[in-house]
Structures are given as structure tokens and as C-alpha cells.
Amino acid sequence: MSTPIEYDPKPRKATVAVDVGGVIVGGGAPVVVQSMTNTDTADIDATVAQVASLYKAGSEIVRITVDRDESAAAVPKIRERLLRLGMDVPLVGDFHYIGHKLLADHPACAEALAKYRINPGNVGFKDKKDKQFADIIEMAIRYDKPVRIGVNWGSLDQDLLTTLMDRNALEGSPLSARQVMHEAIVQSALISAELAESIGLARNRIILSAKVSQVQDLIAVYSMLAQRSNHALHLGLTEAGMGSKGIVASSAAMGYVLQHGIGDTIRVSLTPEPNGDRTREVQVAQEILQVMGFRQFVPVVAACPGCGRTTSTVFQELAQRIQDDLRKNMPVWREKYPGVEALNVAVMGCIVNGPGESKHADIGISLPGTGETPAAPVFIDGKKAMTLRGPDIAADFEKLVIDYIEQRFGQRSAAEKGIRSRYCRNLW
Secondary structure, eight states, X not given: OOOOOOOOOOOOOOOOOEEETTEEESTTOOOEEEEEOOSOTTOHHHHHHXXXXXXXXXOSEEEEEOOSHHHHHHHHHHHHHHHXXXXXXOEEEEEOSSHHHHHHHOXXXXXXXXXXXXXXXXXXXXXGHHHHHHHHHHHHHHHTOOEXXXXXXXXXXXXXXXXXXXXXXXXXXXXXXXXXXXXXXXXXXXXXXXXXXXXXXXXXXXXXXXXXXXXXXXXXXXXXXXXXXXXXXXXXXXXXXXXXXXXXXXXXXXXXXXXXXXXXXXXXXXXXXXXXXXXXXXXXXXXXXXXXXXXXXXXXXXXXXXXXXXXXXXXXXXXXXHHHHHHHHHHHHHHHSTTGGGOEEEEEOSTTTHHHHHHHSSEEEEOOOTTSOSEEEEEEXXXXXXXXXXXXXXXXHHHHHHHHHHHHHOOOOHHXXXXXXXXXXXXX
């Protein structure tokens, strides 16, 4: 028999480390999850509430729009309110068109932000472009803030694109228009980064991004960026879309480049449904990183898809309840039970794969399928620990999961553990 080969995700590509308000991006640090609000930043209450919600969901950096004087004036108040709530979340200011003026006119905003985001395609136009770009870079140097130079193909520097298109037309074997677009995006990022460094901004204060909306384009431009620089890279598929389309596209694009060691921080730009939950994009970003084995955020709940042997919905309902409870409790459990995010729970629907899958989990249950004896064996750490029976199987198993978390990850007294252990023996 051949020796099994253990598969490991590709190591992170070595990039320069950037400190964003205490969160390290790049330099071999774990890939950072970030998100963006969709509130009017001038509405302090609404923005604080949404930032807090995103932060609790696991967003380690949150970007906010700074588009006018009222929003710039609100930034330090938002930051102060969040700190009073015990949330030291780095805030990134998203600047377009007049960022240089807003930062100059609102020094408290410039100080409160953890990072500035500049789009080289609309930082200024014609002869004003380099001057206004330099103004923001000088402000970043003055306040010791990192900058993300974020190119977006929806607002790409048209002068640069035209120049590259004209040169390409003169080549003997010209590239396709799409390839020239890729080159323009990459050059825009690298030229802007070079200019920022020439002004005096250190490389460990620069993050690059190249946002596009198609999977193959993202793979192409980030592969090119990674080959041609060692800057920390922010990954994201811009305008990814709504629902399953946005999730699948983001997962396919970022999954590929992450697997090739490219990317230091990610955002999943989902279009929320009307009045939808903005934290969904955080959850998807976490799940991409977790299923690929790069990070662990919440315990994993394995559940079978169901078939003709599982006509009852009990196992789906139990799996959903446990998964929802684990995610809801993680903000508290992360502090109370260090390491709990590594937990694996299995909720299976019948005897075919139920016992085997449950043995592979830390704690698992195999519920009875159609026509099976109404009994549910429970496996803990790979061994059958008990069998649950009766109308309260689901509730009893939920209690066992909590007990397992407390005993394995908690810091409780031996007496408390003994009381809980007697409870387990009574269920047997």
C-alpha cells in the first residue's frame, strides 16, 4: 500500500507587513477579513451600529465612505463611540475625487482613521492628478497612516489605458484588448505605489488592490501583481453580485489566488438583498478562508444532505440550530473558551454514514433514519459515549455540545466538571 500524502495549502507568499491600526496585513500574517458599511457615514448612530455589527461578526477592519464634509466630521465621533463600546476596530476612509481636501480640512478625521483608501483613477484628473495624489500621501506620512492604492477597472485611468492601447496597436503581435486592460490595471497600481514611495511613504505603509468583476480577470491581474511586486495585497471581486452568484464568484476567484499564495486581506463584496444583513459578506469571507484551511473562525458543523432514508427534517433542524447557536455565541465564546473555533460537530441523518462521520468529529450524533430504531448514538472524541432516546433527543444533544465545549475549552473547577459528567452518565 502506498503511503498517504498529507495535503497542505500553499504557503503564504512573502509580502511586506503593514500595520493597520494594530491589525497586521501581509508579512506572513494570517489573511485578514474586512468589510465595508453601506450607511451614510454622516449618520453617526447608523454607522456605529453597522460597524459594531460587522465587527462582532468577525470583520477585523471596516471601511467607511468619506465623501463630503459631513461624513468627514462624523468620523472621529464614530471612532470615539466605538471605543466607548469596547470596539477598537480599525476604520478605513474610502476617498474619491476630493479626499485631499477632506483630509486637509478635517484633521480629526485624518487622525481617527487607521488607513486611507485612494483610487488612482479618480484621485484627480489631468494636471491635478499627481498633485492631489501627493497631497493625500503627504497627509498619510504626517499622521503615520498606511494607504491602500485601490485600482478599479470601473474607474481606470483612461489616459494610461489609451496610451497602452495605442502602443499595443503598433506591435507586430498585439495583445487582446482584455490583456491590455489587465496590464493597465497592474501598471496603475505599481506606478502609483512607486510615486507614493518617491514622496516618502514607506513600502510597509502601502497595500495594493486591483478590483475587477469577473473571475478570470481577477486571477490574471493578481497573478501579475504578485509576480511584479512584494506589496501586501487586498483581494476582492468588485460588484460580485447578489446571493449565490456573488458567493460562488467570490469563492472561485479568491480561492484560486489564495491557494497560490496570493493575497493578504480579503473582502467579499456581496450586494445585499433589500434590508438584508450586511454581515453576510463577513461570514462568506470567513468561510472561504476556513474551508481552505487558512484560518479557523467558528466551529464546523458537518451534516449530510439527506436522501430517501431521511424523510424526517429533525437532523436538518438540529444542524441549523447548532450552527446558528455556535455563530451567535462566538463573540463571547472566543474569549471564554480559547480554541473553541477548532471544534467539529457532526449531525447525521441515518445509519449509512452517520456513525462513521460522527466518529471523525469531536462530538457527533447519528439520528435515526426512516424505519430505523428510534435511538441516536452519540460519539465523543471518536468513541461511542451514549445513546439518546425519546422525544427530547435534539435538546439533549444541544446540551451535550455545550457540556463538551465547557469541559474541553473552559476553565472550570473539577467540582463543576464532575457535576456535568454525572449529567452525561444519567443521559446514557
